[in-house]
Amino acid sequence: MSSGSTVLLRTRLYDAHVKSGAKLVPFAGWEMPVSYPQGIIAEVTSVRTGAGMFDVSHMGRLRVTGHGAVSFLGTVCSANVAGIRPGRSRYHLICNEAGGIIDDAIVYRLDDEECLLVVNAGNKKAVLEWMLPRAQKMGGVSITDTSSDFAMIAVQGPDAVGTVDRISNGGGSRIRPFQIGTIEVAGASMLAGRTGYTGEDGFEVMPASGVAIRVWDRLIAEGVMPCGLGARDVCRLEAGLMLHGVDMTVENNPYEAGLERFLYLDSPGYIAAEALRQIRDQGTRRTIAGFRVLERAIARHGYQVFQGESVVGVVTSGTHSPTLDADIGMGYFDRAFASPGTKLSIDVRGRRVSAEIVSLPFYARARA
Amino acid sequence: MAAENPKDLKYSKEHEWARVSGGSAVIGITHFAQDSLGDIVYVSIPGVGSNVRQFQKMGEVESVKAVSDLFSPLSGKVVERNEELLKNPETLNKAPFGGGWLIKVHLSDPAEIDNLMDAEAYDRHTADGH
Incomplete structure (x- = not known):
């Protein structure tokens, strides 16, 4: 490969990935494992049937503190941050004044005056540029980029909670779904x-950088399979979860992205509220929907979707689902063609393959 | 992990191999190619009776991650194709130089073999990650 000038960042687990024989690729400025020698399908299977783990230390971790932290986050996040009790979290969107999605994120309420905001690696800069001047203007809040202080290991799968319990003296299961707490490992x-x-059920464990490898190795010793970005993409798509930068960009709004259930427009001073109300009242021409390819073919990002000779949509993500043994994907469709059961065709490199709109998610775990 | 590239095969820059015997050749993709692709889920190869041309596209191989074109290392008429592989594409990952062969071609121009690399040259070609 010829472009030798880009310096890629490495997480604290880089050496462990090399030792495991991972295939490393550039991703959002980081050198990240895309797969390990066992392969993407085995990795996905470990997450669905046992426990797999992902190094997600490249993600941005912003610590927002101060007496104004919660009210500030209410002005920039689509969640009702003031309504999140300490120890709980919420998935939400960070939108600009026009309602465009700068990023999707999880906010963890750590305490009365402290939140942790986890953002996509590739969007951290944009999020900081959006937030810092507004935080400064508002006062009483400080935003610290703690991304390099901590690693982050996502342990996922039906055995994930039991495994984390074993290495943390039962600390894992004391934390309920969507909560955050402290464990000892x-x-x-x-x-x-x-x-x-x-x-799947599981944890995103955030050890200090210095102990990250120790935690990773403990999990390896427990039989947790290391999984790369390839498996992560398959798992999230099977679960109907969107990827910012692929399924939505700043050009999309939450209504067409099908994410209106993550909007709370009533936080005092919420910057995007007016634009979002307007978009909601006007309605959107298109919407995100899931599809299944009815022939053996993978419809990938950017492929056009047809009804007869008219273009009625575009694929944003597509893959082969090993869990369902099906070719699945999502994309934006004109609303008239976005209802489950609608038959469409997709141009797969010059060949028209038939597909059907289905409801999301493709895969949902059995719940006890 | 790196599997040996068999000495009795000829190789193309695009990571196909040819096992030439008499006037025909069995064609496949290399260990390096399958390893770069990862888990292969679909293979599309020309049917018996169709013609392939050296270094021209002859099909596609698709993994969970990506789709790649297949280029024929030699010209000729397809006399056999690996029907088993179409049913079990993962064989390409497991045995790229064996059970994962793609097609057998009756060569139209055996002199084209000189345009291919031997195992040693192909080792060098892949050593820097191409």
Whole structure:
């Protein structure tokens, strides 16, 4: 490969990935594992049937503190941050004045005056540029980029909670779904959020950088399979979860992205509220929807979707789902063609393949 | 992990191999190619009776991650194709130089073999990650 000038960042777990024989690729400025020698399908299967883990230390972790922290976050986040009790979290969107989605994020309420905002690696800069001047103007709030102070390991799957319990003396299961708490692993204490991006139960464990490898190795010793970005993409798509930068960009609004259930427009001073109300009242021409390809073919990002000879949509994500043994995807469709059961065709590199709109998610875990 | 590239095969820059015997050749993709692609889910290869041309597209191989074109290392008429592989594409990952072969071609121009690399040259070609 010829472009030798870009310096890629490495997480604290880089050496562990190399030791495991991971295939490393550039991702959002980071050198990240895309897969390990066992392959994407085995990795996805581990997440669906046992426990897999992902190094997600590249994600941005912004600590927002001060007596104005919660009210500030209410002005920039689509969640009712003031209504989140300490120890809980909420998925939401960070929108600009026009209602465009700058990023999707999880806000963890750590305390009365302290929140942790987890943002996508590729959007951290844009989020900071959006937030910092507004925080400064408002006062009483400080935003610290703590991304390099902590690693983040997502342990996911039906055995994830049991596994984290074993390495934390039962600390894992004391944290309920969508909560965040402190656990002790390998003699160190660390935050663990019971959240994830795979459709499975599990944790996002945040050890200090210095102990990250120790925690990773403990999990390896427990039989947790390391999984790369390839498996992460399959898992999140099977679970009907969107990827910012692929399924939505700043050009999209939450209504067409099908994310209106994550909007709370009544936080005092919420910057995007007016634009979002207007978009809501006007309605959107298109909407995100899931589809299944009815032939053996993968419809990938950017492929056009047809009804007869008219273009009625575009694919944003597509893959082969090993869990369902089906070719699945999502994209934007004119609303008239976005209802489950609608038959469409997709141009797969010059070949028209038939597809059907289905409801999301493609995969939902069995709940006890 | 790196599997040996068999000495009795000829290789193309695009990571296809040819096992030439008499006037025909069995064609496949290399270990390097399958390893770069990852888990292969679909293979599309020309049917018996169709013609393939050296270094021209002859099909596609698709993994969970990406789709790649297949280029024929030699010209000729397809006399056999690996029907088993179409049913079990993962064979390409497991045995790229064996059970994962793609097609057998009756060569139209055996002199084209000189345009291919031997195993040693192909080792060098892949050593820097191409």
